Amino acid sequence: MNNFRFYSPTEFVFGKDEEKHVGELLKHYEAKKVLLHYGGGSIKRSGLYDKVLKALKKANIDVVELGGVKPNPVDTLVYEGIELCKKENVDFILAVGGGSAIDSAKAIAAGVHYDGDFWDFFDRKATIETALPLGVILTIPAAGSEGSAATVITKESEGLKRGSGAQVLRPKFSIINPELTYTLPMWHTAAGIVDMMSHIFERYLSKTKDVILTDRLCESTLISIMEASRTLLNDPNDYEARATICWAGTIAHNGILGVGREEEWTTHGLEHELSALYDMTHGAGLAVMFPAYMKYTLDEDLERYYRLAIEVFGVPSNQFQKREVAIEGIERLITFFKSIGMPTTLKDAGAKKEDIPTLINTLEKNIGSTFGQFKKLTLQDAQKIYELAWD
């Protein structure tokens, strides 16, 4: 087990109707003038937008609004948010939405306190030392950004999708009401499910051995996510299943499932290129890339894939055919992704085979020519993984 620091100071406020407490939470965290940051019309259609405004008014909190966050949130809106916060002397950001709204809010929060170009944080030219405090009302369980220190932003003009992060970006509070996710279409629910499972795989497929407690917590969470997913296919309004997905999505990315280990994140890197090039839904891209990555790295640590197959996918153990058992585990993961309506090949996901060189090109710009801890990879390896994912 490696030494680690685990720090998750966010106050998670979870359950039915909890969004009604947003005013008192903001007051508790000393917000006076809030940037309300959100995406499109869904929170207006659902009535959440009105509810939040009413709660803020009741708490005598001034509000400045910035809607329009898109999936794969872009730098241009972040610049707009930073200017707005500075001009209006905003002292707190409230993100209402999924990972895109939260990530955009985090980038704004960091940018407000920085004199240079906020993209410096994503270019690794500067580190985030301070930020505006932020809070969250979550509507899409997927990215785990409600409990994480990270943010991912796309620089539109160059098609670069990059991450940054700092402990100061962890939300002060995150309100998570599973009922708010009832209206989420199955496609987005499923993409979110893939995303949170991927956050666990990125931690589970580690070169660090001997962290059996973390292993088991990962496995328990993966099993619970898949079980709840099957329930939701039959009944999208099953509260317990929605609640399991919501909470699993949060703990999948607040750090608790990665303690003691080197984390991986190669597959996220490979997927970010797809999202950037095609504006592909992140979860859909991961559903394609993770099985391909797993097949490609199978022999790097057969024992790990063997354990995953048995403990998570229920493949019967067979110590004389470990490789077959491990492969069967990956096949079951693919079957599961298909069952929830996700693409499992690049072809199905709408990519073009002739774009692979372009993907490799921007990958090199974004994460360099070698990457990976679990298995050291080169751009040639990346090309093979994209090809493996093709069909």
Next chain:
Amino acid sequence: MNNFRFYSPTEFVFGKDEEKHVGELLKHYEAKKVLLHYGGGSIKRSGLYDKVLKALKKANIDVVELGGVKPNPVDTLVYEGIELCKKENVDFILAVGGGSAIDSAKAIAAGVHYDGDFWDFFDRKATIETALPLGVILTIPAAGSEGSAATVITKESEGLKRGSGAQVLRPKFSIINPELTYTLPMWHTAAGIVDMMSHIFERYLSKTKDVILTDRLCESTLISIMEASRTLLNDPNDYEARATICWAGTIAHNGILGVGREEEWTTHGLEHELSALYDMTHGAGLAVMFPAYMKYTLDEDLERYYRLAIEVFGVPSNQFQKREVAIEGIERLITFFKSIGMPTTLKDAGAKKEDIPTLINTLEKNIGSTFGQFKKLTLQDAQKIYELAWD
């Protein structure tokens, strides 16, 4: 799943040699004058005391000392600590030790900011609103106080052992170096193991249904604790096993394993009377009381005990003999407690049968005449559980 708030803002600093960072951590949390609070000579014998003093000196932090914390920490030392902190204008408390030192530090931290008698917090006459900040260097994995909001103090003159708590009592940081626990005698290691397992049982035996993710996280942690315990019986210096025990003890009580459910805590109430009357080691008392409580409440929720037996104790499932399976689970728990050297009857633990009426008397004073969520209990039930635990 019930609505819940999960808030665990403590920065956990985990691993080999991490205590060397205590100075910079204290500075980060703006400590200038620290009360160094600890127990007896063990931290002096191990050299930890010298290391800590040196680190504080290097960081230019002033130190006031108060040693002498005993297991089942007492009010008299808390009063002394409060006076000392006030007199010396201490602005931060550093507890070095196990749950006793940390609980004592928490009570002092709350008392310094309160004009009345700190025992008011334990008498339910006042609630803790503010406290001195505190940090921890953990040497005994057991109580989970390094990550919890709770403290338990014994009022010596009246033999009352009571708990209190507040979010402001959560440590700012907790340094957990598994190597510091190598020198812990097996008896104390085992008592700690029982304590952390009990913290999970108090959350697992809940009347709230349908929190399957929390169930699985509890089960994973219990399995990992027992597995690591068996390793330690053979090799007390196995780093991975010590690390598993240390981290399991922390997450067993920081709240993550109780989310979404009503927690129980009846058995802790029953045990506190034993600790108070006999100065019994808390974990030893729990090793006696938990199996008795489980047997007594078996039919309240047979399904729960059936699941526990299968998932944690590996009893083969048999849906036609659920009660037998459930009982076998409890028997395996008793066998496990015995295997790590814990008493499993009140007789073995050094209690006197004629004291049971006294235990019931103080129990009534401490927690009233009815208690329990999982199964509603009266003082008559409590008497029967003590009798069941006798031999």
